[in-house]
């Protein structure tokens with residue numbers, strides 16, 4: 468039976484989710500909600516469902532909703548997530564929330580804690596690793612073809628340059644850490660998906676002259692050095708339209724191990740794999756042993772894949788701690804973000820992110 472979904476926040480991304488649900492047999496979109504009446508009405512007409520102007524009214528009128536999907540935004544694209552998420556969790560609903568889970572780490576901790584207490588599935592749209600290249604990379608790791616992890620290098624952000632600088636932007640972006648809080652959920656989620664938990668973080672943040680001249684508060688260049696729990700090391704470079712990314716474009720990810728290395732380019736598009744055991748000269752640049760060209764270049768393909776995974780997990784009633792891209796996973800990315808900010812504010816000290824809430828496991832379903 469399809470899961471009944473109410474969507475909260477009918478901007479561009481809310482409408483993207485609505486279009487995805489209409490194509491997914493596990494989903495039945497039954498209501499849309501936006502505090503802006505015109506947006507709620509337009510979405511209701513487009514998607515053929517009733518409009519609500521508050522979540523409270525939606526929950527009262529539709530008591531049998533299975534999922535409340537929250538696609539609001541706010542400061543740093545996350546300050547409007549907490550209130551509706553807590554309201555939906557209190558009503559016993561499963562919640563999918565857009566990234567970042569919040570722009571405030573204390574709110575995110577509370578959301579994760581409350582969802583665990585109520586026993587509902589709190590998921591986050593960390594969509595960047597629900598792709599064919601990531602699926603193949605997971606297989607390579609599981610097959611032992613990467614071996615002992617050595618390093619991860621990840622570049623992700625927005626192409627641009629001085630000539631394309633568009634000015635300081637709205638209030639929700641005029642905050643020093645707006646790029647980190649709004650965006651680093653994505654690259655940190657990808658790094659943690661492949662590399663596991665991060666235990667140490669060191670960051671240097673910057674901005675180019677054009678922003679300084681405009682008194683733009685945003686630290687748009689984020690250079691982050693990490694250590695993973697497994698002992699390997701990692702580097703993340705993210706920037707928001709200050710430069711053109713060279714090799715690998717706006718989204719490139721390289722993970723190297725003692726037995727092999729893979730690279731993903733353009734998120735959805737391509738994976739290359741080099742086998743460390745092939746005959747080679749140490750200074751040569753051998754061709755990859757394997758190339759996966761998916762034929763997909765549109766990043767939009769991540770939305771149906773990720774939303775379907777959430778629908779599958781809820782439908783299958785997986786143990787709560789096995790939910791893919793869970794609220795706890797999203798909290799991890801925010802703990803890393805706040806650790807990076809702390810490191811920068813302390814002049815580049817090494818910061819240990821707060822540990823995540825314990826996973827208790829389900830006593831009825833032994834692991």
Ligand SMILES: NC(=O)c1ccc[n+]([C@@H]2O[C@H](COP(=O)([O-])OP(=O)(O)OC[C@H]3O[C@@H](n4cnc5c(N)ncnc54)[C@H](O)[C@@H]3O)[C@@H](O)[C@H]2O)c1
Pocket residue numbers: 475476477478479480481500501502503506520521522538539540541544545547550551565566567592593594649
């Ligand atoms: N996963 C991805 O790849 C991806 C990509 C882009 C954006 N996003 C995320 O999607 C979210 C939405 O982005 P957007 O650009 O569509 O935002 P938006 O600002 O255009 O739309 C948000 C809507 O939420 C409404 N809203 C706010 N609080 C509300 C409440 N309590 N109840 C009902 N409606 C409320 C607003 O009126 C607005 O119409 C952001 O969190 C952003 O970070 C994710």
